[in-house]
Amino acid sequence: MRSRLFCSVACGVVFIATMTHGAEYESVTIRVGAEADSVELKVAELLQQRIAEPSGLPTRVERTAGDGPTNSLLILLGIPAHHSELQKQLEDDQIPALTQRDPGPEGFLVKMLADNDVLLAAGVDQRGVLYAAGEILRQLDIKEKSVEIPDTLDVRTAPAFAIRGTQYGQSGVAKKLAKVRDWTPAETQRVILDYALAGANTFSTGPGPMFDFIKSFGLMTQGGFGANTGPGPPEWNAKESIGRIGYLCLSVPEARTAQLKRCEDQFRSSPTYDFVKFHGGDGGGCECDLCDPYGLKFIKLVEKMAAIIHKYHPTTKIYFTNQKFDNADDNAIFEYLQEQPRDWLWGWGYGPGSDATSWQPGHRQTHRMDLFRYPGFGPYGLYPREILRQLPPRHQLVYYNEITHWRYAQHAYIQMYPRADRDGELPPRTSGHEIYERRPDQGLTMVYDRLTFYAWPRFYHRVFNDLMRYGVGDITHSSGHHDHFNQWMWQRLLWAPRTSVEDVVDEYCQTWFGREAAPLMAEAIFQLEENLEEAPATPLIEKEGIDRNFILVSQAKDEIPEIHLRNNWLWRLFMQKAALDKYTQLAVRQQTELQTGIENSISKALAGGDVAAAIDHSLANLDALAESAEMALLREEAGKLGEESNALFGVRNEGYFNLKHDFIGLGWLRRQLEQAKQANGTDQVELLKMIVDYENPGPGGFYDNLGTNNRAPHVVKGYPYDHGQPYVSMMLSEGNRPSQRSMHFTQDESKGVTLKYHDLDPNARYRVRFTFVRPWYQSRYAERMNQKSQTILADDLVLAEDQPLPERMSEFFTFDIPQTATRDGELTIQLRKAKDVANGPRVEREQWRNSGGWGTLVSEVWLMKQDD
Incomplete structure (x- = not known):
């Protein structure tokens, strides 16, 4: 057994101990107290099953001492007050009693008494016993015919945060795109217990068997209710921020009455939840004038609903989330809470779209720019600190963090640069602006869904430390099982937040892959995170980390004992990801080499x-x-591993079914060649020259690539376009070159995207060439997207009135610049939106803007000096 460091937290102090070799045992006996309650017994049975599971190692549970096998490890498990033998052992060894102060609520002691082959596993309370079992399972090295445990093992610890929870289940993406089988009830229970053994104490669930199962282990449950979501006639519909249906206007008396009745009907017959969350709604409420400020309408209705819940369930804690509320909504809630005691409310929930100091997808419409005056650690922690400052002391701040999507999400890659909010504000260039510069690798993002298997140790460790110091805990948002590492790490950090990211990853890898494979898998996880990010100086085809990750995970297989490997669905997921990443790299390289050959x-x-x-x-x-042939082998390997992981645990990487792509715009190259084949003379030469030297504007000319982090030195107005909704592959044709797929835009401003040129030759003539393309929209957005053209001006001279933009596939548009516009050595190129775009009632304009509306849009601009 190799040595490693492990950390435990007690009374706020971090203790470091070194794991050394320990004795091996051929069997395990778990002895519970004579007065053990039902939870202690269930934990003992769980520990017995998990120890025996890999190899059938003899493991039994007993209440009183009996004639056990020789060379057996004895585990005394339980609450000392329920276990006289455990209590006596603690006293005989002069071990301080476990209390609510030392180590703390939900805490435990796990201590090896090597002299008499006894492992003490004492819990402060029921959940402490469960977490003691989790620590034992992390420390044991279960082999084919024995189990080894460090003889110096001594962990006395309690969680740092009161609320440690998550959601669970399979995602629709996994079922639809990855074609996985449904979990059995036993598998769902296993997922719940995996997170509980890591330290979770709360699970978001509905009534039914899983609710009962969660409670049977002494864990807490969270229910939810949508105060503004439900059925109703069209006249009840909210003016939701992007026009989605299913949201109700809380200013309609009949809608309010119906929602109160729905709440009563639901909670009259529901089990008693520890927590009930009222989510503001992914759409953030209603935009109509009667609901302004919506936050006040929302919180007053929630107060009435809380009274209904407390009538049936007086112990349930109520909290709400301010998802996608704006500044006025939040301020109205602050004032409401400060007016008088609101004892019905336990806490303020902070989830996706709640942050008033970061521009994340979801488009919160206003931001707290005043908080950037002294930004401290950066954007993520600014608003939680402000919320805590304004909350009356009786209320808690609890998180609903989103660590389940790798792009287009609260703490994910934002996909493209943020758009200006309703006030025209963009994030300051200081104060953590690097979070907006992070982009997903543009090749990998074409293969993998938003809900794909991934691990982000370093970035999420940073997010955790920026955010969590202001709250009492987190019940994270999880949309499936693809975020396994992220959720597991979050639970471990909620237990011991000072743990380094290296130690968290090391512990994860030892827990799930074994001690010998852990170093390789830990390195692979860090490499995987690095591979996912776009590196402008190192395109995907040059990323050595792709091969490195593949090699590391492959080598780890040989270090995982067979008894653990045969059912290890998680290693198979990491291996699938490594193989599919490498396949994608080879596909992009193959296409790039083909393009280079054609250009030559x-x-x-x-x-x-x-x-x-x-x-x-x-x-x-x-x-x-x-x-x-190499790509085919990788695809076949990923397919075989996917079949195995699906059979083992209903998981598989959906990217396997989405490998065929035009990654670099070969479609444009084909179209250019086909047009050249039909052309003659200078027209043919012009078409072919663009293939050979695409960006070249010629002598004395200028080229601007208008996109995220692209070189566009002449742009003075506009910002990169983020497509306005989660990345949908159909919005733009893959046949576009990468530079054609990204663009700058403006929304409802009267002046659109603008470029300004200086030091031009006053005696020369110039031409301007644009790349134009407009996105296709999903049907739920398309009905309000009437923008299809824009006007082009050179200084104040109109070059083209209402110039149409092609849909999905880009085209070039070239115009002569009147010499009067450049005679002073300067030139302004400006786009203006069509007259019928972004007009009409305020609410309709807001919905248009929030769902991706654009007024002007351009991908590339060449200003070319003409030959005399």
Whole structure:
């Protein structure tokens, strides 16, 4: 057994001990107290099952001492007051009693008495016993015919946060795209217990068997109710921020009455939850004038609903989330809470869209710019600190953090740069602006869904430490089981927040892959996080980390004992991810090499070769593009692993079914060649020159690539376009080059995207070329998206009135600049929205803007100096 460091927290002090070799035992006996309650007995049975599971190691549970097998590890498990033998052992060894202050509520002691082969596992309370079992399972090295435990094991600890929870279940993406089987009830229970053994104490659930199962282990439950969601006639519909249905206007008396009745009907017959969450709604309420400020309408209705719940369940703690509320909504709630004691309310919930100091997808419409004056540690912690400052002391701040999506989410890659809010505000260039510069690798993001298998140790460790110091805990948002590492790490940090990210990853890997494989898997997890991020200086085809991750996970297989490997669905998920990443890299490299070959062939033809033959040869090469032998092997390996992981635990990487893509815009290249084949003379040459030297504006010219983090030095107005909704592959054709797919835009401003040029030749003539393309919208957004054209101006001269923009596939548009516009050596190119865009009632304009509306839109601009 190799040595490692492990941390425990007691009374706020971190103790570091070194794990050394321990004795091996051929069997295990778990002895509970004569007065053990039902939870202690269930924990003992759980521990027995988990120890025996890998190899059938003889493991039994007993209440009183009996004639046990020789060379057996004896575990005294339970609450000392219920276990006289455990209590006596603590006294004989002069071990301080476990109390609510030392180590604290839900705490435990796990201590090995090597001299007499006894392991003490004492819990302060019921949950403390469960967490003691979790610590034992993390420390044991279960082998084929024995179990080894460090003889120096001595952990006395309690959780740092009172609320430690999550959601559980399979995602719709896993079922639909990854084609996984349904979990059995036993598998769902296992997932719950895996997180509980890591330290979780609260689970979001509905009434029924899983509620009863969770409570049977002494754990807490959270229910929920949508104060503003429910059925009703059209006249009750809210003016939801992006126009979604299913939300009700709380200013309609009949809607309020119906919601109160629905609340009564639900909670009259429901079990008693420890917590009930009233979510503000993913849409953030109603935008109509009668609901302004919506936050006040919402909180007053929640107060009435809380009274209903407390009538039937007086011990239930009530909290709400301010998801996507704006500043006025939040301020109205602050004032309401400060007016008089609101004893019915336990806490303020902080979830996706709740943050008033970061521009994350979901488009909170206003931001607290005043909080950036002295930004401290950066954007994530600014608003929680402000909420806590304004909350009356009786209320808690609890989190509903989103660590389940790898892009387009609260703490994920934001996909593209944030748009200006309703006040025209964008995030300051200081105070953590780097969170907006993080982007997903543009090749990998085409293969993997928003709900894909991933692990983010370093970034989420940073997010945790920025946020959690202001709250009492977290019941995280999880949309499936693809976020396994993130959720597990979160529970461990909620227990011991000072733990380093290296130690958390090391513990995770030892727990799930064994001590020998842990170093390889830990390195692989850190490498995986690095691979996912776009590195402008290192494109995907040059990322050595892709191969490194593949090798590390492959090598780890040989270090995982067979008894653990045969059912290890998690290692198979990591291996699938490694194989699919490598496949994607090879596919992008193959396409890039093909494009380079075509460019070289056309270049030689333009220099004096056979142009027609070069075009035909290039088109033939595009037709012949096929999966390489190495790619096929990787795909087959990922497929086999996916079948195994699905059979073992109903999990699989959906990327396996989504590997065929035009990653670099070969569709544009094909179209350019086909057009050149039909053209003659200078038109043909012009088309082919763009293939060879795409960005070149010619002598004295300028090129601007308008997108996120692209070089666009002449842009003075506009900001990168984020598509306005979660990334949908159909919105733009993959046949576009990457530079054509990203763009700058403006919303409802009267002046659109603007470029300004200086030091032009006053005697020269100039032409301007644009790349234009507009996105396709899903049906729920399309009805309000009437923008299809824009006007183009050079200074104040109209170059094109209501110039149409093609949908999905880009085209070039070229215009001569009147020499009067450049005679002073300067030029302003400006776009203006169509006259019928972003007009009408305020609410309709807001819904248009929030769901991705654009007024002007442009991908690329060439200003070209014409030959004399």
